Amino acid sequence: MGILHKLKQFAFVKLRILKYNSLSSCKQVSGQPKLYHPLLLNGKGKISFGKNVQIGVVNSPNYYSHYSYFEARNSESEIVIGNNVSINNHCSIEALSKITIQDDVLIGINCSILDNDGHSLEIDNRLSGTPKSAEIVIEKNVFIGDNVTILKGVTIGEHSVVGNGSVVTKSVPSNVIVAGNPAQIIKEIK
Numbered sequence: 001m002g003i004l005h006k007l008k009q010f011a012f013v014k015l016r017i018l019k020y021n022s023l024s025s026c027k028q029v030s031g032q033p034k035l036y037h038p039l040l041l042n043g044k045g046k047i048s049f050g051k052n053v054q055i056g057v058v059n060s061p062n063y064y065s066h067y068s069y070f071e072a073r074n075s076e077s078e079i080v081i082g083n084n085v086s087i088n089n090h091c092s093i094e095a096l097s098k099i100t101i102q103d104d105v106l107i108g109i110n111c112s113i114l115d116n117d118g119h120s121l122e123i124d125n126r127l128s129g130t131p132k133s134a135e136i137v138i139e140k141n142v143f144i145g146d147n148v149t150i151l152k153g154v155t156i157g158e159h160s161v162v163g164n165g166s167v168v169t170k171s172v173p174s175n176v177i178v179a180g181n182p183a184q185i186i187k188e189i190k
């Protein structure tokens with residue numbers, strides 16, 4: 001690696017990683033992911049990383065721009081990430097209840113995992129009410145393509161694949177490929 005490349009990495013990547021680290025406000029973080037991309041960790045809850053967790057991918061889209069955003073909003077909210085998990089650039093994981101990502105999961109760029117509605121659905125309480133929320137579990141060895149959204153209450157069974165651009169609104173069994181909006185089973189994996 002030449003000196004010019006090292007300087008560019010420092011100026012355009014490492015400094016941004018430090019910047020978002022210093023902006024992070026979550027006080028209950030455990031484990032240390034390998035950061036190849038800026039990550040902002042917010043909220044009053046717990047965020048835990050297992051061993052060998054990678055955030056960001058070099059020379060993937062959004063590598064020199066954007067950041068990833070994980071938020072465990074309230075004191076009882078939780079994000080649990082297992083071992084050997086890789087999460088590509090510009091993803092958001094927002095927990096009001098709990099989001100669990102088990103071992104060996106791969107997540108593409110621009111994905112959003114959101115265990116709540118963000119606002120109350122009641123007409124007079126949009127800003128003041130509590131949004132509906134339900135736990136999300138992404139089981140072992142799941143592969144999630146780029147630009148996927150996973151919504152509240154979903155469990156994705158182990159080894160399953162979620163196709164590019166899918167919106168997952170209902171739980172997915174193990175060993176299948178789902179795709180589309182709303183995501184439907186398109187194949188079984190042997």
Ligand SMILES: CC(C)(COP(=O)(O)OP(=O)(O)OC[C@H]1O[C@@H](n2cnc3c(N)ncnc32)[C@H](O)[C@@H]1OP(=O)(O)O)[C@@H](O)C(=O)NCCC(=O)NCCS
Binds near residue numbers: 177179186
């Ligand atoms: C879901 C996926 C794995 C399916 O691949 P495949 O098994 O080769 O499936 P096929 O291309 O044979 O498609 C099967 C059917 O599903 C549909 N389909 C495939 N991917 C789809 C998607 N993302 N959304 C909606 N429909 C999809 C196809 O149109 C086809 O429909 P048809 O049977 O009516 O013709 C693949 O399309 C995909 O999204 N890969 C992930 C890419 C990605 O984002 N990678 C991240 C970077 S590492």
